[in-house]
Amino acid sequence: MVDQPKLKTISLSTSWKNHILGYIFSVLLIPVFGVGLALLYWIKQKHKKYRYQFTDTQITSRDDKYQRNIDLVNIEKVEVEQDWIQEKMGVGNITLYTSAFSMTLRGLETPYKLKDLLEKAIYDQKERLKQKEDNKPKKPDHKPGTKERMDYLTGLWQQGLVSDEDYEKERKHFE
Known part of the structure; x- marks a missing residue:
């Protein structure tokens, strides 16, 4: 207390x-x-x-x-x-x-x-x-969990599991 x-x-x-x-x-x-x-x-x-x-x-x-x-x-x-x-x-x-x-x-x-x-x-x-x-703690510039999902998408793209066109199309949703 x-x-x-x-x-x-x-x-x-x-x-x-x-x-x-x-x-x-x-x-x-x-x-x-x-x-x-x-x-x-x-x-x-x-x-x-x-x-x-x-x-x-x-x-x-x-x-x-x-x-x-x-x-x-x-x-x-x-x-x-x-x-x-x-x-x-x-x-x-x-x-x-x-x-x-x-x-x-x-x-x-x-x-x-x-x-x-x-x-x-x-x-x-x-x-x-x-x-x-x-x-006061500053609010993040992005929605919670957005950075983790972007990292996951980037990892899939780097491994070749997602095409360049699909990667660019999905990446625009995170900006």
């Missing part, structure tokens, strides 16, 4: 810094008939909504309803998006583009550092896949 290598897994979630304005606003509204408490609860739920899991081969995004996966080898472009508050707080959104769709990882801390790490992981995974393809 061959042991499969264990994948490294990193889990991240949206940073509280991404929702700082919502937290501040809801705390300020607490004296107004408890509206701030309801708003604080809503912001906390929104903050906990997204979770991301990174492995050596793919990225998984989960929210309360859906789960989406992207294989690293399919990612064509990685971009960081920040508004001015996110920039000041050191958080941002990372958007991953494939040929079919895009996935946005929201409110992650140190987005540019994460982008660099992701791009390196994508490059490494593509190189591993390329090496795996290069190490």
Whole structure:
């Protein structure tokens, strides 16, 4: 039995810094008939909504309803998006583009550092896949058993058991 290598897994979630304005606003509204408490609860739920899991081969995004996966080898472009508050707080959104769709990882801390790490992981995974393809055994240029049958026919021709015309006619079937 061959042991499969264990994948490294990193889990991240949206940073509280991404929702700082919502937290501040809801705390300020607490004296107004408890509206701030309801708003604080809503912001906390929104903050906990997204979770991301990174492995050596793919990225998984989960929210309360859906789960989406992207294989690293399919990612064509990685971009960081920040508004001015996110920039000041050191958080941002990372958007991953494939040929079919895009996935946005929201409110992650140190987005540019994460982008660099992701791009390196994508490059490494593509190189591993390329090496795996290069190490695969090559398919023969001929059908299985064809070379043996051609050798047999050549032997019969050399022994004089097959005429030159028949040999040439049959040899064309093996090309």
